[in-house]
Amino acid sequence: MKDIKNYIVILSVFLVLAISFSNLVMAETRIVKHAMGETEINGTPKRIVTLYQGATDTAVAMGIKPVGIVESWVEKPVYKYLRDDLENVKQVGLETQPNLEEINKLNPDLIIASKMRHEDIYNLLSQIAPTVMEENVFRYRETVKLMGEALNKQSKAQRILKNWDQRVNDFNKKIKKKIQDDWPIKVSVLNFRADHARIYYSGYAGRILNELGFERPDKHKKDIWGVKLTSKESIPEMNSEAFFIFMSDNEAVNNTYKEWTSHPLWKNLDAVKNDQVFEVDQVAWNMAGGIKSAHIMLDQLYDHFELDE
Amino acid sequence: MKHILRNKKDKFNILLILISLLFIVIILSLAIGQNFISVRTVFEAFFDYDQDSTRHLIIRTTRVSRTVIALIAGSGLAVAGALMQALTSNPLAAPGIFGLNSGAVFILVGFAAIFGTPSMSINIWLAFIGALLAGLLVYFIASIGKRGLSPLKMILAGAAVTAFFHSFTQGLLVINQESLESVLFWLSGSTAGRDLKMILPLLPFILFAVVLSLILAKDINILLIGEDMASGLGQKTLVIKILLGLSIVILAGSSVAAAGAISFIGLIVPHIGRFFVGNNYYWLIIYTFIIGALLLLLADLIARIIIMPQEIPIGVMTAFMGAPFFVYIVRRGFKVHD
């Protein structure tokens, strides 16, 4: 009798251990849902490759140094605000056409890519390493969430988003206090290039501005990315109470900017009349698309409206 | 097919009508746009100028500059086309088809890739060089071979050179993706966004080229009879051809510099002109000049109204207008000689 009891105890202990052990093992393999379906990821990836600007930015935000990144759009090959954190990181080519062999050489255990850009190489990427894809390139919140899941750092991701939300709320309160009845302000996001000008209706900057409570002029509330304007006669289209303008810094663009802003129609715009024209950093407002750059954008807004944090 | 105006008097009268039409369209071009301005205000802007009136300012700045550019590019390309058709004895010759456009664009994009986007004033000279380069290349390629410069060979050499420059341009734009977005509008032709001041340096060249071609008109007529006949009659055909080539490059190059790559005007307008006055190049050049300006102005007008506030690039507009006409010409089998 005693033997059987012992036997049962040992068996149950063994069973408990086995079950908890298998749970542990099972928990090590996660299934992450993303824009291209589902991917199985083992444990906590250490060697990651990010194939779009927002992902690179978010990796740094989460405290991880990728082993491979794609080239930036300007300030090549790495945006200035990320250079310190990304020293000695390997380049794997262009965001639109990353070099598959280079990626493979790095022996990654996770690839973060974008469906919009990399849909057709999803199969090939998946053969190199587990790959997750965000729908777009400028959805900063979704990128944080996705990477949190994929990297097994869900709580870190949550903290990042919470931190962001806190700042957003703070900004909202302070600007309401400062502007009072005139809030919310209508703003336009403008971009000048060498041969045309653009109004951005939605997209990265637009989303952040929406979150912060800014409004857009009615004309800009359409569901497209924006418009390209070639004639200075379209200047009135830009009109709103405040302008945020970004552009590259070269002679041709500066000339165009000067031309457009010295046109009589420009002087008639509300934002110009109220001296609410702000030049902002194009990297943070348009080119980076991540959570860190979102913070930089927010910093600039705090500055412009002279709010303390 | 015979042309419809048979005597000098008729040719002169119709020319007057066309010039009046041109004036009307010029006024319309100054009046119509995103801000519809009344014709009366247009006149006021010039004769009773009010510095503070926004409308007057719009007219005198943006509208005037794009009207002038359309005039220059339209007439320049049209005359260049007429001259090309004479030079190559080919009814299908045109600056765009011979690669002058893509040569100009290539030099511009190449320059931008190495040195950064150039300012407008440099643009203009770059476009010139590019057009010249392309023209020489086509001439050279098409002349290779025993039978020399045959019309079909020129067209195909032109298409090959266009493709060549085109793919290099694309290649450069792919490597330097940011610059792509900056030159897209330029690539497809545009009358907007250019200051009149920048265009003015071109005028003396264009006038020179037009005057030169008028002087050469008689010689062109002789050349059209046939090269052997022409040299038999004592004409220095090589010199004439070189001068013609020079005029063509100046006119086409200036047009591309002023307004980007616009196709088909150089192809079609000479034929419309021929419909009126036949192949007497003295009249043809004048008619082509006026009709070219008229057509491009009209195209520009339509292009900026249809999808306001955006504009259809004018090169696209002329292609859509021109392609059906081109097909018509080919099917009809027009010859350069009557």
Added chain:
Amino acid sequence: MIDKLKSVNKETLNLLGLIVLLLIIFILSLSFGSSFISPLDVFKHFFKLGQSQYNFTINTLRLPRTLMAFLVGAALSVSGLILQVNIKNPLASPDIIGITGGASAGAIIYLSFFSSRLGISGLPFAAILGAALISLLIYILAWQKGVSSIRLVLIGIGIAAAIDALVTMIIVFSPISTTVQSYVWLTGSIYGTNWDELFQFLPWIFIFIPLSFTFHKSLNLLSLGDKIAASLGLNIQINRLLLMIISVALAGSSVAYAGGISFIGLIAPHMARKITNRSYFHLIFISAITGGILLMGADLIARTVFLPLDLPAGIFVSGIGAPFFIYLLYKNRNNF
């Protein structure tokens, strides 16, 4: 008799040389890339003698891409050869008369408006559809109691210009996200080829290349001129039409899977003519191989010269091809 033997031997030598060149470039394509795999190791890999560490790089990345480059180059070259005979002009090619343009238009329209909803896999079909429609249009417009070669060429050039304008407009007004992608596509690139795409492309090759061979007699006759061919009993219109279809199918499907690569259809047939002067049966074969070598070489350069950037092969096709083309013209100036 001895002369005939001599010339046959010279040609056989040329052919052998060509095949050797093909094999060399093939091996080189598999050796070079972000990491160098020595040709010896490549050999071993194929005979399963070496380590399997190269499996991914060779089997998954380089092999399908190299094979695709070869097949696309071959298809474009044969398409160009047929066109040049059909149109009786040595400067003709699928891109110059608008077939490539039609495919590009189909692809760009798809990229800009449908791909986000339907996924990228529908792209090749859109391209082929575009090529077919435009070619049909060109053919109909060139029809006036039959299609003369000159009319076909000229109308093709005109339509190509119009399509070019259309494509430009679409790119200018497309959502920003696809602008750059469209441009890469237009330049022509075999980037990211996987086995699935290769298998999709194969049927086109297996059907239309052999089909070209069956028409070799027609090609021989057509190259003598319409009048002579007709007097020898050839039905010009039907043959012209069928050859057009083959040309369009080869070019359209190539563009569908490799983007708007231009020039191969123009140059490769000429290179082939330098190697053999015999009947079109041989010419088709040699053109195919020459075109394949050309594109393989261009792609090899494109993905190694600017590492880590992986550039579109189309750039280097023009780079290699155009000067060579001019050289060819010059060399052959007395035969033109």
